Amino acid sequence: MSNNQQYDTKCLDHPYQDIISICSNCPNNTPVCIDCITDIHYGHNFKKLNDINFRNQIQQEFKDQTIPKLNNYLENNKKILDKSNNHFKQIQDNHTMNYDKIFKIFKELKNIIDAKENDITRLLLTKLNENTDVNEIITTTIERNNNIINNAIQYNNYFNNDVNHNNNNNNNGFIELLKHNHLCNNLLSNIKNNNLPDYKDTQLIIKENSLKSIKNLTNSYLELLDDVSLVKKELKTLKLYQKEFKIYEEGCDISHLNIAFLAIGPIECLPKTIPDLIPATVTHLYLQDGFNQLLDFIPPPVQYLYLHNIKYQLIPGSIPATVTHLFLLDGFNQSLNFIPPTVQYLYLENIKYQLTPHSIPTTVTHLHLQDDFDQPLDFIPPTVKYLALQNIKYQLTPDSIPETVLYLYLQDGFNQSLDFIPPTVQYLFLDNINYQLTPDSIPSTVTDLYLQDGFNQSLDFIPPTVQTLCLENIKCQLTPDSIPATVLQLKLLDGFDQPLNFIPRTLQRLYLQNIKYQLVPGSIPATVTHLTLLDGFNQPLTFILRTVKYLYLQNIKYQLTPGKIPNHLTLLKFSSGFSQRFAKGIIPGSITHIHMEDVVYPLEPDSISNPKQKIKYYPNYKHPKL
Structure with missing residues (x-):
């Protein structure tokens, strides 16, 4: 603003009257004219415009409090406007999608529901116009x-730069500031x-059921809902x-979701x-429960299907x-002849359908x-090799149990x-069973x-015929006499978190997965x-004693560098998707035998530092041989 600015000093309620005072009773320092004083502000108390202390107070509050709030208000307005426009864009897109739906549906039903089509499109336009x-x-x-707000901020910038704004005679400038202050504080x-x-x-x-009955359903077939x-x-x-x-939920587009688990209830269509x-x-x-639709919608990525007591036959x-x-699941009450031959894993809860020797297809190998x-x-059926039993009644x-079962999970x-x-069961898996x-x-x-996660019983029940013992994160605290000396192989699997001082001195073969106990x-x-060392093992190899002569590495997480693998080994084997590169110095030159299975990266020319080392390649090694 220039110094010869024509200030706006007219009353907000009476545009032809000059502002002459400030109402002390009303909020936000309401500026008033003579008509205000004798009308809606009759009987109120008033402040004089030339009260220098009051003027300075208002000016300071406007600068230090109101202006920052106004800036925040502008920013908030921008967010609201952006959200509004985005929302409206969704409405427009949804409107377009609705039009597409209408076009597809009424293309099939054109001879029957032309009039309905016009009604719905007009209604859509009405909603869009609203x-x-x-x-x-x-x-x-x-x-x-x-x-x-912008006028107030612009005026404030001018007012702060006006060297004469503190002049007691500059009533007009202050009156305009008073107006801005009042309007903006009302906004805030x-x-x-x-x-x-x-x-x-x-x-x-x-809501589509059948094209054959569309004549009787045209009034309920399509529905527009507000606030959906x-x-x-x-x-x-x-x-x-x-x-x-x-x-x-019906009417929701879920195609944008990144989810692996989806449930669909008994919706109408x-x-x-x-x-x-x-x-x-x-x-x-x-x-x-109650789902009653064709299952032809199931997309190819779905490998796990859960069926409650659905109504669809x-x-x-x-x-x-x-x-x-x-x-x-519980209550399922249909014949199982629908099971396709691709289903290998079948889980049965307390279903109502009475099973017979031919109920389950012979392609099922795992039954729970x-x-x-x-x-x-x-x-x-005799094809079931893996049987898992929970707390069945x-x-x-x-x-x-048929003698064809080899693997039993309790x-x-x-x-x-x-x-x-x-007597045919050779592999027994025990969770936290209640039976002592x-x-x-x-x-x-x-x-x-x-013995799997949560198992919490003493191990004195193990018969001497058990040669391989696998322990997950069991709760039972192990002692040096927990494991019989007849065990030849011990596997400590993911999460195992106890000291290894329980291992019998007769053990020769040890398998370690990603155990928690620090070695x-x-x-x-x-x-x-x-x-x-099995998949996921992630600890330094410094715990390996010189008595270990054969080291087998699966896809371990611990990153190998030169000098990490002990040099006293006789045989070193890489298998099961070992996924680290064989940089120079990884394989010690002192190791005499190297076995290669299904590794991700090939041996490099400088991987082998000793030409006398013997390398055995298994059929699943898919890379060029040295």
Whole structure:
């Protein structure tokens, strides 16, 4: 502003009257004229415009408090406007999507519902126009407020640069500042009272049952709903098998979600585009109680399918061939002849359907009977090699399990005597079972025993026939006499977190996965000659004693550098996707035998420093040989 600026000193309520005073009773230092004093401010107290202390106070507050708040207000307005425009863009996109839906649907039904098509399109336009009006109101309101704010800020900048602004006679400049101050403080006072209108999100819901009955359904077939959340709605979740599933809701576009677990309930009708809506990341699909739709929408990435007591009658071909793991949950009550030959893993809860010897296809190799399962086990086909039992209700007897089962898993809560185990079972896996084990609990035919996470019983039940013992993060505290001397191989798996002083001095073969217990020299006994470090092992190799002659490395995480592998080894083997490069010096030249299996990177010319080293390549080594 120039020094000859014409100041705006007119009253806000009476534009033809000059401001002559300030009302002390009203908020935000309301400037008043003679008409104000005799009208709406009659009987109030007033401050004089030439009160220098009061003027300075208002000027200082305007500069130090009001202006910063106005800047924040502008920034907030920008956010609101951006959000408004983004929201409106969603509405426009949704409007376009609705038009596309209408075009596709009415193309099939044109001869029947032309009139309905016109009604719906007009309604969509009406809704769009309503939202357009809302957008214009929001935009106009914010632009008007921004204009008030910008004028105030511009005036403030001028006022601060005006050397004469403290002149007591410069009443006009102060009066205009007073107006700006009042208007802006009114704005700031109303920030919390957002009077902006709301958009009405319009979602087109298509309820399609049959084209044959469309004549009788035209009035209920299509529906426009206001205030329906668009595609970004936060979905509810549920837990199943310790996994968290997102629950699909009708009318929601979930294609943008990066999820692996999806549940679909008994909705009236799935949209035709549901195969495209399900994200490609979904591998686990759960169809809940009452689901009553064709299953032809299941996309190829889904490998794990969970079926509750669905109403849709399943037949051969209902389940896509890409499904390999099938879960039939409590209450499921249909014949199992729909199971495709690609399903190898079958999980049965307490289903109602009565199973017979031919109920399960012979392609199933892994069978899991979950909590409360209560049917005889004579339905198990001879192809099942892996059987897992939770806390089932059915009382097992020695002839309950077919002799074709080689691997038996007794999972958390199992609480029956183990005398039912057939002599063909060689591999026994025990979770935190409730049944108390004794020295004669395990049949002598078991050669490999796996004690898994949470197992919490003394190990004095292990028979001398067990040659391989695998321990996960069991709760039972191990002592030097916990493991019988007859064990030839010991595997300590992920999470194991106890000192290794329990290992018997007779043990020669030790396998270590990503155990938590920190290893130091002396952790393993000197009798160990064969050491295998399994996938994920991530500790320095300094604990390896000179008595270890054979070292087998799978895909360990610990990064090898020259000098890390002991040089006293006789044989060094890389296998199971070992994924580190063989830089010069990684393999000590003193090692006489090197075995190469399915490694990610090949041996380099300078990987071998000793030409006398003998290298054995297995058939799964896919790289050029040195």
